[in-house]
Amino acid sequence: MGGLSLAKQLVDAVIADFPDHKPGTRPIHTIGVGVEGYFEASDVAKTYCIAEHFQGPRVRVQVRFSNGSGSPKQHDGWSDVRGMATRFHLKDRATDLIAMTLGEFFVRTVEEFLDFTGHAHQTPISRVPLLQKILAMIQFKVFQRDPYPEQVASGDAGTLDYANKHRFAQLSVVQAGDIGAPVSYVRASYHAVHTFIITGPDGVRRPVRFSWKPVAGVRTTDPRDPPVDVYLKKELENRLDQWPARFLLMMMIGEPGDALEDPTQPWPARRVRVVMGTLTLTNVAKDQEAASEKIGFNPWRLVPGIEASGDPILFARRDAYQESQQRRDATPCPFHGS
Amino acid sequence: MGFVDKLHKFVNYELPKSPFFLWIAAKILVPFWAWRTPVKPLPGGPRYSVQPGDNVQRMMNLIMPLKDKSPVGRARAAQAIAANKDEIYAGLDNVGTVHFARFVIVDDNICMFSVYDGDFTNYIRDFIATIGSVFDSVVELVEGGKDVIPSEQNVEKFIDWVHAHDLYQVPDTVTDILRDQEAAGGDTSGTNDLLELPREIILQLHVNPNVSLGSGYRAYPGYSVAQVRERFGIGW
Numbered sequence: 115m116g117g118l119s120l121a122k123q124l125v126d127a128v129i130a131d132f133p134d135h136k137p138g139t140r141p142i143h144t145i146g147v148g149v150e151g152y153f154e155a156s157d158v159a160k161t162y163c164i165a166e167h168f169q170g171p172r173v174r175v176q177v178r179f180s181n182g183s184g185s186p187k188q189h190d191g192w193s194d195v196r197g198m199a200t201r202f203h204l205k206d207r208a209t210d211l212i213a214m215t216l217g218e219f220f221v222r223t224v225e226e227f228l229d230f231t232g233h234a235h236q237t238p239i240s241r242v243p244l245l246q247k248i249l250a251m252i253q254f255k256v257f258q259r260d261p262y263p264e265q266v267a268s269g270d271a272g273t274l275d276y277a278n279k280h281r282f283a284q285l286s287v288v289q290a291g292d293i294g295a296p297v298s299y300v301r302a303s304y305h306a307v308h309t310f311i312i313t314g315p316d317g318v319r320r321p322v323r324f325s326w327k328p329v330a331g332v333r334t335t336d337p338r339d340p341p342v343d344v345y346l347k348k349e350l351e352n353r354l355d356q357w358p359a360r361f362l363l364m365m366m367i368g369e370p371g372d373a374l375e376d377p378t379q380p381w382p383a384r385r386v387r388v389v390m391g392t393l394t395l396t397n398v399a400k401d402q403e404a405a406s407e408k409i410g411f412n413p414w415r416l417v418p419g420i421e422a423s424g425d426p427i428l429f430a431r432r433d434a435y436q437e438s439q440q441r442r443d444a445t446p447c448p449f450h451g452s
Numbered sequence: 453m454g455f456v457d458k459l460h461k462f463v464n465y466e467l468p469k470s471p472f473f474l475w476i477a478a479k480i481l482v483p484f485w486a487w488r489t490p491v492k493p494l495p496g497g498p499r500y501s502v503q504p505g506d507n508v509q510r511m512m513n514l515i516m517p518l519k520d521k522s523p524v525g526r527a528r529a530a531q532a533i534a535a536n537k538d539e540i541y542a543g544l545d546n547v548g549t550v551h552f553a554r555f556v557i558v559d560d561n562i563c564m565f566s567v568y569d570g571d572f573t574n575y576i577r578d579f580i581a582t583i584g585s586v587f588d589s590v591v592e593l594v595e596g597g598k599d600v601i602p603s604e605q606n607v608e609k610f611i612d613w614v615h616a617h618d619l620y621q622v623p624d625t626v627t628d629i630l631r632d633q634e635a636a637g638g639d640t641s642g643t644n645d646l647l648e649l650p651r652e653i654i655l656q657l658h659v660n661p662n663v664s665l666g667s668g669y670r671a672y673p674g675y676s677v678a679q680v681r682e683r684f685g686i687g688w
Contacts, residue, residue, distance in 0.1 A: 383667050
């Protein structure tokens, strides 16, 4: 299967999971907000990686926070994975780091991804009858949460079925089912999930995984409260009017034997963890069309010092993101010289 | 919100925490499911590992029930630690693989929590060699401890005894408890249904009431005592 036809297939598969998908918008992470700020590398970052944004001087960044759904309807308060795509603007180019609130991905290969998205089709849902809930309780089983107001379909049953048949998907499915809604986009941890290979000034190459850790701390909304559909952008505007928001960029260094090419596998918490820098977000971008809708990120927009690992999902994302950007007429950002 | 909605909200959020349900769960449901789908207690102590990062900053969490379950018994345990302060510090300094070690009394248990580098059996062996007498004075106050002291003359038996009191370390990733139970042949339910995960955890905590949760947070993961001391210029 060719790269482009596979990319088309991947994008189509994702779109098929959201029947109300609006052509011209992102297939997932459709609703988002563009934010501006800067990144400052830590003192030790340059000893691990020669990439330009880790050398010290302040670097301008654009960040797009997003809700995971591919639906054009905004439901900030629904339990959902959130995204944080960051563009570092360097001297004569740019590099992206794409992260999400889920620590691991659902599948290991493109074939599994297509199978998974096939399972994740939306199916009608309704509230579980009271007696069934009580029956589940006495069996110490989880029962499906009540649908949100206006929610008539969900992909949860299919993803659960997939996870019950495929152990590698179990961790991410459990975590996604329990992820909740953040009280703020800057009160969640975001993980880049895939392994990248960095090169230090001494030529040493290390496998690493990146995560953004919010200085404001992690907090989700109370699931007992009725979900609010629209609040995350306003909350960010109000917050940044008062004070900047910050994230630490943490980098975990893998060891031989760790899953370098399998994004479903977490690395042990005992791995060396390095503070690579601080991201400071100063304001919500005025031009949201450019900063959120048209901007096109790609996990393969890398600079010397950072390479993609052999992770097949990471590999597939390069063309899939390109394909998606072409379909929605996003602002082109070449891999070099942007 | 209508009556039925309120009822659903009650069942979703309030009923599982209500004294009524908690009583039913403890007295009837847990014993029933423990009989119907029994699980074996998972073994305590650190996981087998060969990677460098897994071999440093390992946890030991000993919970040892005191023979004398009275304030006098607890005071005797406190006294045993206080009386051996010099021996403990000298031993810890010399063994050189211990990041932190603490003795704690919780109810009628004397507990030792430590973070150390390297192999578990060597860690205990080192301590028997350096402060075996302190171990002896504590262990003789503990249920079943008499059989393994003096530790210097019962090295392997003593190591096994300590291992048996080391808590099961629940994995960081919640679904891995299913894999642990399968590996130990301790899961008879044969389930692969994630909806039953809460029951699997409840039944494991039924047979294994004291556990360590997760692999523990570390401010400087991946570094040994020796590396930290060397970097800060405070020892080898």
